[in-house]
Amino acid sequence: DNAYESGGYNESAVSSLLPVEVGNATGGTTNIVLTIDISGSAEEGLSTQKAIALNVLDQLGDRNRVGVVAFTGEAFRIADVQRLEGNREVLADRIRRLETGRGTDIAVGLLGANDLLGQRQGTIILLSDGLDDVDRPAAVASQFGGQGTRVISVGAGDRVNEGLLRTIARESGGSYFAADETNRLRLLFGGASRQFEGENLTIVNRGTFITSGVTLTADPGQANRVAMKPGADFQVATPDGTPAIASWRFGLGRVVSVTSYAEDGTLGGLLQPPDSLVVTKSVNYAVGDPSRGRTGVLDPGPVRVGRRTTVVYRGEDPPEVENVSFRRVGDERFQGEFTPREAGYGSIENATYAANYPVEYGRLGVSTGLSGLVTATGGQFFQPDEGERIAELARQQATRVRSVRDTWGWVALLGAVLLFAAEIIARRVQVYRGRTSLESGLP
Template sequence: MAAETTVGGVVVGLETPVALALVPVVVGAVWALAYWRADGTASARSRRLLLASRVAVALLVVVAVAGPYVVTTRQTPGEPRVTLLTDDSDSTAVVGGASGLAEEIEEAGVPTRVATVGNGTSSRVGDGVAANLRENGSVVVLSDGQTTGGQSIAEAGERARELNATVSAVRLRPRQTERFVRIDGPSKTSAGVPATFLVSVGGVETNGTVELTVAADGEEIATHTFESGRGAHEVTHTFNETGPHRVVARIDSDDRFGRNDVFRSAVRVVDRPDVLYVAQGDYPLRGYLDDLYDVTARDRVPSDLSGYYAVVVQDVPADRVGDVGALQEFVIDGGGLVTVGGENAFDRGGYRRSAFGSMQPVGVGDSGPGSARLVIAVDVSGSAREGLSAQKAIALDVLDQLGDRNEVGVVAFNFQAYRVATPQPLSENRGAVEDRIRRLEAGGATDVAAGLRGAADLLGDGRGTVILVSDGVDGSPTVPAAADRLGSEGTPVVAVGVGDRTNVQRLQEIARLSGGSYLRAGETRRLRILFGGASRQFEGSALTVVDPNTFLTSGVRLRSNPGNANDVSTKTGADLLVAGPEGEPVLARWRYGLGRVATLTAYDGAGTLGGLLSRPDSLLVTKTVNYAVGDPERLRTDVADAADTRVGEPTTVVYRGEERPDARGASFRRVGADRYEATVVPREGGFSFVAGAEFAANYPAEYAAFGQSDALLRVVESTGGQTFAPDEAEAIARLAREQSAGVREVRDSLTPLALALALLVFLAEVALRRVQVYRGRTRSESGLI
């Protein structure tokens, strides 16, 4: 084991310090040789000088054996080399490669190693990048970066930052036209109810018109011409018969690949779900629901609710609802409930201490938002370095939205979390918290999971909310688990996206798993609805979607303002999705047992819901009732479901029934009471039918995205890499030389010096004795006087 010490600022060490144990032995041996049988003519002085020189030689030899060295810091040229990652997948063929680039780099004097990260319909680019990273090393990616499997490019970029490695890329421009078509729409709908499908056409070099044709069950239902060669078109179709149906979109495109010119969607049409509508007045909502569901109207909830999927109660006092016990049992067992407000509901209907009111996600009265425990987690990692000023600005803006009654703490994080401020009431501590946020500095790798854990630790045992301010650029697989754990502990995460390269999907995933919400940087005012209180009141002119990333609110546009709302507050554990002009709850939801409960508390004096039944606002009402209904085949048995998939990718067929189904090409396993599952992997495109479930298999994901990925370019930026043109081999070689050179700690061996000194001493001593002989000062041939 080596031993080191610092002398005058220089590190000096021995590789084998145990060799110094030979010093006494060697000194003793030299002394014995010098004085053993010392009866010659040499004087004592001569023998002492001989002993000194030989001891010096022996000691220098021992030191040389011990391996002396010094560690110095200096500029070194290094050993430049390039790791070039090439992609032979079909999508990269569209944007073109750079044939001969490896040879050109080698001609520029830098050795090049080539590794392939994609081939045919497989583009595991993230895996390829991660596998070729080395500490302080670099890779050059010659790919479009469109990943179809394995870890994402963002995850590979995170690994590169951990290793202090850089990822560079070769800019690839599309060389030919390539289009693809896809359908987004419901996989299940009700008979007689219009179903809307969004058909999109995308690609690269799409100049020129392209014709779209959409067919349902072989019958053309829509055509459209995209003048720019790409875009989206909405198609609405009504299926009148129950059972499986097929929707096919096709484009007439003269491009490289033809398999992505067709997209299929399997749609299962079911009977309209039975919904019970309870009201004691004549309201327009009844007629609206009649167009969507099989509605049974009652003035009270009956004792027998079997056969219903959901119950809608509008403007009914608690003491006149009916059989609340039966309704509770119905919802606990998986039924749905929607409670619509009015002049006789909630605060005006005696809900406060009633059994019916206990089922609702809102309570009567204003609980006064702003008394929560909150921790702001600010991302100060290397990925956020260039945007730290924006991160701090957003963090300060978030703080400004929070009321004085909140207890607010702050953690900063990179690869670990740092306590910045412990939770204290903002009324006493706002200025100090602002100052500490302004002093934050950036650096280090990114570990959002560490930030979430640090925020949870700062909250302690008490429940609270984490407000995450980050760009979300972290591909670590531990992040979802950390978010899920916070959710299970009742700590939601409100994720605020910051920066031009925000990983929105990752932040939305964190919010979803924790039971929180995602906000863009410009949407922080919505925090006033949740945490503003009297000192930071929300002000608006119409209804506001608080969380647009849920099933109920996705795609919803609100223009109306009903004018009235019941005086309620969101209960702990419920989700506030839509708020009124002053931040009051309008739409809230939660789970009650196995069932789903939603409340819609905005209304107008005439009972028309103030425009909520007119487009585009009516979509919110439809989605709210659909949320309560859940699966429209939940009460049926002997039914099977399967999601659409792609060629080569698995889909799960779920069968509900008493006996295991016997289906060709599928092996079902029991996963629960009256529930069986089988995994099917289609090998070719088209529609397949298994155990009564029909699903579509579309073209592989390789043909669903073209052009160089923005995610790859973000990784290049975040790791400090560069982008090159295909003909810039010399620039790539120059970068490799620059990266290999640098100021490094270099260990210089002193063994040659020690041996040279030993030889020099020995020769000097021999020369001195020869001079004594030549001058006649001694008659001894040894030169000793």
């Protein structure tokens, strides 16, 4: 509580180093172009993509300026960049009227969005299934990143090439969101009119070094009044959408701001596992990227059978790998694609991946044969999120309860034992008396 606005950071030289603006919790105005894929590859899912586009539009705050571009093999200007307040329904109506076309060229769509921005810096929100070659879109996105325009890609459609969409976002310094994660756009562009509401700390972008592999359960409860600066990376948000952790590159270095804290002035639950990992990774990021000197094939990410996956190789020269053709995308950086044909573990150079079954299989449901087997053996079905029920059943199965009925049978048993003992004693007495008579000579 002695930092940021309470510590007078906005009046010091520290302010220019930070990825957040101190004392401003509402944020500013952003120029945004919604870029919607209406190509032939998306024809079957166009209604889905329209719904996602309308959902994205609903996440954007009134203070933003928004335009719309649609694309197939060419780009179409649907609406000029304009203040969203008062024009939201007009833009929504134009999105609803979109019709499908022929061809797919994501690079053309991105260039059309950039033309719509003109000389203004801004953000392009790309809604596409990503079914296109990666070379040109990645190159265009990299060019935009150098100009200060980032691309946020949203996977939309029945079949989504997440690898390409993640590459586009990464090359421009943006983020990738799945279709069911669009509510996180409120964290970036919601402002006062579209505030985010959550329960605990929320990871905004899971594709960064700081947030990858992190699970957050804590809510420290307090946060400084700050807003994201243009070009900064929004990593973690508080339940009301205020930046909790933000980062950016400043000169040749990196800066991370942690603005959330507990009532006692400490980081509270952020210092306890599993949340403490995000603090550790934030420090590591600021000190230096641990993977900077790493060479070889980097982690290819999620892999599915029959789906093209992008891999990145870092080194002076690309490796020769069967069925993977690498191309240079930067200094000592190469990209390639491969499509696994069967489920299971595989490897590319020094990187191991696990290929999951085709996404279409998930729609078939549970096999009836499995249902019969479970029923016949007296088992039960559980959902993936029912871990507590599984643990409870295991405890019940491990504990055997045996009922003991009260009975008087022990009395009869005790009597029989006593009778047997008495008979033995009587026989011993008789034997003893007979032996005594013989020794004395008495008749």
